[in-house]
Amino acid sequence: xxxxxxxxxxxxxxxxxxxxxxxxxxxxxxxxxxxxxxxxxxxxxxxxxxxxxxxxxxxxxxxxxxxxxxxxxxxxxxxxxxxxxxxxxxxxxxxxxxxxxxxxxxxxxxxxxxxxxxxxxxxxxxxxxxxxxxxxxxxxxxxxxxxxxxxxxxxxxxxxxxxxxxxxxxxxxxxxxxxxxxxxxxxxxxxxxxxxxxxxxxxxxxxxxxxxxxxxxxxxxxxxxxxxxxxxxxxxxxxxxxxxxxxxxxxxxxxxxxxxxxxxxxxxxxxxxxxxxxxxxxxxxxxxxxxxxxxxxxxxxxxxxxxxxxxxxxxxxxxxxxxxxxxxxxxxxxxxxxxxxxxxxxxxxxxxxxxxxxxxxxxxxxxxxxxxxxxxxxxxxxxxxxxxxxxxxxxxxxxxxxxxxxxxxxxxxxxxxxxxxxxxxxxxxxxxxxxxxxxxxxxxxxxxxxxxxxxxxxxxxxxxxxxxxxxxxxxxxxxxxxxxxxxxxxxxxxxxxxxxxxxxxxxxxxxxxxxxxxxxxxxxxxxxxxxxxxxxxxxxxxxxxxxxxxxxxxxxxxxxxxxxxxxxxxxxxxxxxxxxxxxxxxxxxxxxxxxxxxxxxxxxxxxxxxxxxxxxxxxxxxxxxxxxxxxxxxxxxxxxxxxxxxxxxxxxxxxxxxxxxxxxxxxxxxxxxxxxxxxxxxxxxxxxxxxxxxxxxxxxxxxxxxxxxxxxxxxxxxxxxxxxxxxxxxxxxxxxxxxxxxxxxxxxxxxxxxxxxx
Amino acid sequence: xxxxxxxxxxxxxxxxxxxxxxxxxxxxxxxxxxxxxxxxxxxxxxxxxxxxxxxxxxxxxxxxxxxxxxxxxxxxxxxxxxxxxxxxxxxxxxxxxxxxxxxxxxxxxxxxxxxxxxxxxxxxxxxxxx
Numbered sequence: 001x002x003x004x005x006x007x008x009x010x011x012x013x014x015x016x017x018x019x020x021x022x023x024x025x026x027x028x029x030x031x032x033x034x035x036x037x038x039x040x041x042x043x044x045x046x047x048x049x050x051x052x053x054x055x056x057x058x059x060x061x062x063x064x065x066x067x068x069x070x071x072x073x074x075x076x077x078x079x080x081x082x083x084x085x086x087x088x089x090x091x092x093x094x095x096x097x098x099x100x101x102x103x104x105x106x107x108x109x110x111x112x113x114x115x116x117x118x119x120x121x122x123x124x125x126x127x128x129x130x131x132x133x134x135x136x137x138x139x140x141x142x143x144x145x146x147x148x149x150x151x152x153x154x155x156x157x158x159x160x161x162x163x164x165x166x167x168x169x170x171x172x173x174x175x176x177x178x179x180x181x182x183x184x185x186x187x188x189x190x191x192x193x194x195x196x197x198x199x200x201x202x203x204x205x206x207x208x209x210x211x212x213x214x215x216x217x218x219x220x221x222x223x224x225x226x227x228x229x230x231x232x233x234x235x236x237x238x239x240x241x242x243x244x245x246x247x248x249x250x251x252x253x254x255x256x257x258x259x260x261x262x263x264x265x266x267x268x269x270x271x272x273x274x275x276x277x278x279x280x281x282x283x284x285x286x287x288x289x290x291x292x293x294x295x296x297x298x299x300x301x302x303x304x305x306x307x308x309x310x311x312x313x314x315x316x317x318x319x320x321x322x323x324x325x326x327x328x329x330x331x332x333x334x335x336x337x338x339x340x341x342x343x344x345x346x347x348x349x350x351x352x353x354x355x356x357x358x359x360x361x362x363x364x365x366x367x368x369x370x371x372x373x374x375x376x377x378x379x380x381x382x383x384x385x386x387x388x389x390x391x392x393x394x395x396x397x398x399x400x401x402x403x404x405x406x407x408x409x410x411x412x413x414x415x416x417x418x419x420x421x422x423x424x425x426x427x428x429x430x431x432x433x434x435x436x437x438x439x440x441x442x443x444x445x446x447x448x449x450x451x452x453x454x455x456x457x458x459x460x461x462x463x464x465x466x467x468x469x470x471x472x473x474x475x476x477x478x479x480x481x482x483x484x485x486x487x488x489x490x491x492x493x494x495x496x497x498x499x500x501x502x503x504x505x506x507x508x509x510x511x512x513x514x515x516x517x518x519x520x521x522x523x524x525x526x527x528x529x530x531x532x533x534x535x536x537x538x539x540x541x542x543x544x545x546x547x548x549x550x551x552x553x554x555x556x557x558x559x560x561x562x563x564x565x566x567x568x569x570x571x572x573x574x575x576x577x578x579x580x581x582x583x584x585x586x587x588x589x590x591x592x593x594x595x596x597x598x599x600x601x602x603x604x605x606x607x608x609x610x611x612x613x614x615x616x617x618x619x620x621x622x623x624x625x626x627x628x629x630x631x632x633x634x635x636x637x638x639x640x641x642x643x644x645x646x647x648x649x650x651x652x653x654x655x656x657x658x659x660x661x662x663x664x665x666x667x668x669x670x671x672x673x674x675x676x677x678x679x680x681x682x683x684x685x686x687x688x689x690x691x692x693x694x695x696x697x698x699x700x701x702x703x704x705x706x707x708x709x710x711x712x713x714x715x716x717x718x719x720x721x722x723x724x725x726x727x728x729x730x731x732x733x734x735x736x737x738x739x740x741x742x743x744x745x746x747x748x749x750x751x752x753x754x755x756x757x758x
Numbered sequence: 759x760x761x762x763x764x765x766x767x768x769x770x771x772x773x774x775x776x777x778x779x780x781x782x783x784x785x786x787x788x789x790x791x792x793x794x795x796x797x798x799x800x801x802x803x804x805x806x807x808x809x810x811x812x813x814x815x816x817x818x819x820x821x822x823x824x825x826x827x828x829x830x831x832x833x834x835x836x837x838x839x840x841x842x843x844x845x846x847x848x849x850x851x852x853x854x855x856x857x858x859x860x861x862x863x864x865x866x867x868x869x870x871x872x873x874x875x876x877x878x879x880x881x882x883x884x885x886x887x888x
């Protein structure tokens with residue numbers, strides 16, 4: 001299994017090469033990667049259905065208990081099959097849809113990278129592995145949404161999706177780390193066995209909120225749903241794959257995965273059902289605003305994601321209906337929505353528009369796509385004999401057990417819009433005259449929709465095909481054995497009545513659609529997206545203000561910040577330490593040294609008082625010479641010699657330059673702020689030094705150098721041996737700095753000389 | 759002795775910082791030199807004073823106690839040389855800035871810069887070709 005994920009990543013990296021090699025056939029060639037993975041995962045079906053989970057683990061960062069570990073049970077297997085199976089058709093579809101695009105090689109690369117990360121996400125057992133894969137799907141989604149990066153709208157949609165999902169990802173990371181700490185394990189499979197410990201832990205609520213935040217942003221739950229319709233700026237293969245069938249289900253996957261550990265509390269079920277229902281209704285309502293095929297489908301995806309979250313909330317409250325309904329509806333939605341998106345892209349590709357009102361009579365010119373759309377639309381509407389019908393039935397059975405009447409009513413309303421949308425999507429295929437010069441696309445464009453929609457029909461007619469896997473998924477989500485005999489015809493019951501009601505309301509809403517659409521499109525209601533925009537603007541404004549304050553462009557302001565900030569921080573630390581270091585006794589000092597020190601202070605005062613530039617040079621020369629003499633008296637002859645040389649050179653250099661400059665300018669008077677900062681900083685330095693002197697001296701290193709100088713460095717001057725031997729590399733760096741400064745001086749002077757010449 | 763050094767270094771630091779905060783670049787440069795000297799004295803004092811002999815090993819392989827601490831001396835030697843390199847570069851840079859902008863007042867430079875944009879390196883290459 002680990003090998004499968006690694007090969008998926010490696011295959012993705014090879015994709016651009018394959019594209020160069022196969023050209024327009026690359027779609028068919030690259031499809032072998034997901035296809036072989038599908039076959040591999042299908043071969044694991046018997047094991048998983050028999051109730052055995054597969055686990056692989058390889059050490060990654062063992063000291064932090066981060067492992068590259070993967071876990072396969074019914075839930076992850078269903079997702080793995082969806083990712084690789086739909087991925088196969090998406091890759092084929094891409095070959096036809098983006099044929100000849102200059103960046104197609106890159107597109108394959110990122111698309112397959114996404115597939116590999118998504119596989120890693122649904123198979124990961126280790127929390128850190130899961131998080132890394134989670135963020136990788138966000139990143140690849142960002143790159144894919146922004147694929148047409150010359151368009152402003154694409155870039156904005158891409159960054160919006162990234163900010164929302166990656167922001168949620170950060171919360172998720174915190175939540176997962178909390179869970180790991182509470183449960184004492186970094187492996188999800190172990191956390192699942194510790195549900196009681198987690199639920200009774202005082203941090204349960206906090207970790208739950210963080211995990212939900214991550215899952216809700218990823219799966220576009222209200223109020224974070226707005227990024228998903230905007231992500232429709234991506235090329236259609238991306239919308240079909242990431243933003244309907246797979247990535248947006250990552251949050252749903254995580255909730256279902258953690259259901260046995262976190263579920264079963266009042267807050268879990270009520271939160272999930274409330275947000276799921278709100279999302280279902282938001283998606284359903286906003287559907288009416290649009291006439292663009294992809295937007296319509298996007299809002300329907302939002303609604304379906306809401307329904308899935310709603311279903312997970314019901315899992316602990318029902319025997320097995322909730323879990324089985326989740327498993328069935330999940331598969332049904334992935335099949336019909338993936339197919340519908342691809343079909344919408346094919347229509348766009350062939351007819352040149354995605355506007356419902358401009359499409360007509362397509363069935364006669366695009367019959368294969370038409371069949372696929374009708375089959376998928378049946379599933380979307382929840383009509384027999386397709387899988388969507390069964391999925392919705394079981395969900396209704398679950399809600400009859402778990403939800404209050406008003407919630408069921410609202411859910412019926414939300415599902416009814418599915419029926420409305422099915423009509424909206426199908427009618428253009430039959431109504432009106434066929435458009436001229438529109439014909440069926442190449443097989444790559446209709447194969448995916450047809451197979452996915454056909455699968456929905458097949459499983460609908462023979463639900464026994466899916467029943468064993470559905471039970472395995474339900475068992476994983478429930479955390480206890482769950483089994484239900486899926487039937488196309490369950491007999492007359494309350495759920496069937498609700499289904500009939502759903503269809504009736506849906507058809508009724510269809511006749512209201514044109515008027516509703518015109519009314520809702522006129523003035524958009526402010527939604528959570530406005531909050532997002534306001535937040536972003538506020539952040540930018542804050543950054544601009546901080547920049548104006550800190551990056552003022554004034555050297556002096558920078559230095560005031562640096563010196564003032566440093567004094568403030570160190571001063572605060574000194575105050576907190578409680579005792580100000582102050583000498584307890586006055587020290588005696590050698591008169592010669594006392595004279596020297598007084599001389600240095602005199603030099604410094606001269607620099608301050610003198611208004612003439614050359615006078616200041618003299619002053620600083622006195623200070624430097626004083627330092628050199630002090631070095632000499634303190635047994636540092638090397639320092640003394642160097643200091644004398646450098647002081648002399650510096651003084652000569654400054655004097656030479658000063659003599660060259662005409663119009664040198666007045667020396668301005670000081671400001672009180674400068675004086676205050678300087679005095680504060682000087683005082684802090686004195687205090688720090690006094691504090692340092694109260695600490696005992698550590699002679700370890702100095703003794704080492706003194707002892708090893710002769711036997712290992714073969715020199716008697718310890719300072720020199722340190723410089724050229726023990727710290728030779730340091731000295732080499734110093735020489736480099738001096739050399740570079742010399743080069744800089746040369747370059748500056750050279751230009752000056754050339755400009756000086758007429 | 760060390761305690762007196764603490765006050766000397768504090769005084770020199772204050773003078774250095776004050777001068778660096780002045781808008782005139784010559785003052786900035788002088789302040790930089792004073793601050794550099796103060797920093798070197800700080801490191802020197804951190805290794806403790808009060809030795810009687812320079813850090814030399816006798817031909818016999820022994821050292822005479824109390825010997826001066828060699829480590830700060832090595833660090834300061836590096837610091838002095840690098841400080842000089844930086845100061846030399848700074849002096850020439852200010853000289854050059856004055857030639858182009860006709861002022862050594864750092865506060866006045868941004869406006870002057872906008873008035874007379876410096877030629878870009880690209881122009882320079884072009885110049886040399888012709």
